[in-house]
C-alpha cells in the first residue's frame with residue numbers, strides 16, 4: 067500500500083463532492099491547512115497570554131520591591147470562586163457573611179467553626195507562615211474543611227486577592243485575626259510585626275473602606291497594649307502609651323489606625339484586647355503549650371519571676387470564652403457608614419478587654435500541668451528577661467460584660483484539663499514531638 071502523504075492525512079468529509087486532485091488543488095489545500103494551523107496556534111498562544119496577564123496570582127511579588135516579602139499564592143478561576151461563594155453562603159435567616167483572616171490560627175479556627183455551626187457564611191484566609199509548625203495550621207484547616215469552611219491561602223498584604231474576595235462575596239463582617247503574635251519573638255524578627263500587624267492591617271482597611279457595602283470589622287488587639295501600666299485591673303480607660311515590646315507597640319498602632327479609618331471613612335471597628343488565650347489547638351509558642359511538651363520530655367522549664375522574687379502572673383483566658391466574646395462583638399457591631407470610600411456619618415468605634423478577671427501565677431499553672439500530666443516538672447526559676455514581657459495582667463471586663471454579654475466561665479484548672487486531653491491525643495500521648 068502506498069504510504070499516505072501528510073495531506074492525505076486530513077480526512078475528507080464523507081459524502082461531499084470531491085474535486086480533482088490537480089497539482090494546483092494540492093497547493094491550495096496545503097496552504098489553507100497551514101493557515102488554519104497558524105490561526106489556531108495564534109488563538110492558543112493568545113489565550114495563554116491573556117490567562118497569565120489577567121491572573122492576579124501571577125503578579126510576581128519580586129517585580130515590586132515593597133511587596134518582595136510576599137509569597138505568591140495560586141488563587142482565582144471559576145472553581146475557586148465557586149468554593150469561595152459556597153463557603154461564605156449564609157444558611158440562616160439572620161445570618162451574616164464573615165471573612166475570617168488568620169482562619170487557620172488558634173483563635174481563627176475556633177471562631178470560624180463557631181460561626182459556621184450557627185449558620186453564618188464563613189470564608190477563611192491564612193498565609194500558613196512558619197512562625198510555628200505549619201502542620202498544626204494544616205490540621206486546623208482540615209478540621210475547618212470538614213465543617214464546610216474554605217480557607218483561602220493568601221496574605222493580607224495582597225490587595226488584589228482581598229479585592230477579588232470582596233468582588234465575589236459582599237461580606238457583611240470581617241473578623242481580622244491574622245497577625246504576627248508573640249511578645250518575645252519581636253526582638254528576633256521585628257519586621258514581621260510591621261509587615262503583618264501594621265502594613266497588613268492598613269491594606270485590609272484600604273480594601274474594606276472601598277468595598278460596597280463596607281463591612282463592619284472586629285479585630286484582635288492585645289492585653290500587651292497596657293505595657294507598663296500599673297493600675298489593676300486593667301481598664302479600657304487606662305493609659306496604653308507605654309508598650310513594653312514591639313509586638314505591643316504594633317497592636318497599639320493598630321488601635322490608632324482603626325481610629326483613623328473610622329474617622330475618615332466611616333468604618334465600624336471593634337478591637338478586642340485578648341488576655342493570654344489558651345486551649346485545645348493552641349499556639350506552640352505560648353508558655354502553657356511548650357511547658358507541656360517539655361515536662362513530658364523531662365526537659366527543664368524556665369519560670370520567670372519579677373524583681374525581689376515578685377510573682378509573674380497572667381489573666382489566662384480559655385478559648386471558648388474568647389469565642390463567645392468574638393461572636394458577641396460581631397453581633398453587636400453596627401454597620402459601617404461609608405460608601406465608595408466616603409464617610410456618610412459617624413460610625414461605631416469600640417475597644418474591649420476580653421480576659422478572665424482572675425490572674426494566676428505562672429508557677430501555679432505549672433503545678434496544674436504537673437497534676438494533669440502526672441509528671442513532675444524540672445523547674446528553673448529565672449529572672450523575668452527584659453524582652454518585652456510584663457509582670458502581671460488582669461482584665462477589668464465590665465465593659466465587655468455590659469456591651470457584648472461577655473461572661474467567662476472556665477477557670478484555669480478546667481481549661482488546662484481540656485487542653486491536656488487534646489494535646490495528649492493530638493501528639494499521641496506526647497510521644498510525637500511538637501515544635
Ligand SMILES: O=C(O)[C@H]1O[C@H](OP(=O)(O)OP(=O)(O)OC[C@H]2O[C@@H](n3ccc(=O)[nH]c3=O)[C@H](O)[C@@H]2O)[C@H](O)[C@@H](O)[C@@H]1O
Nearest residue numbers: 247248249288289290340341342352353368369370428455
Ligand atoms: O494576652 C496577650 O496580650 C498576649 O498573650 C500571650 O503573651 P503572654 O501573656 O506573654 O503569654 P506566654 O508567652 O504564654 O507567657 C505566659 C507567661 O509565662 C511566662 N513565661 C514565658 C516563657 C517562659 O519560658 N517562662 C515563663 O515563665 C511569661 O512571662 C508570661 O507571664 C500571647 O503570646 C500574645 O500573642 C498575646 O497578645
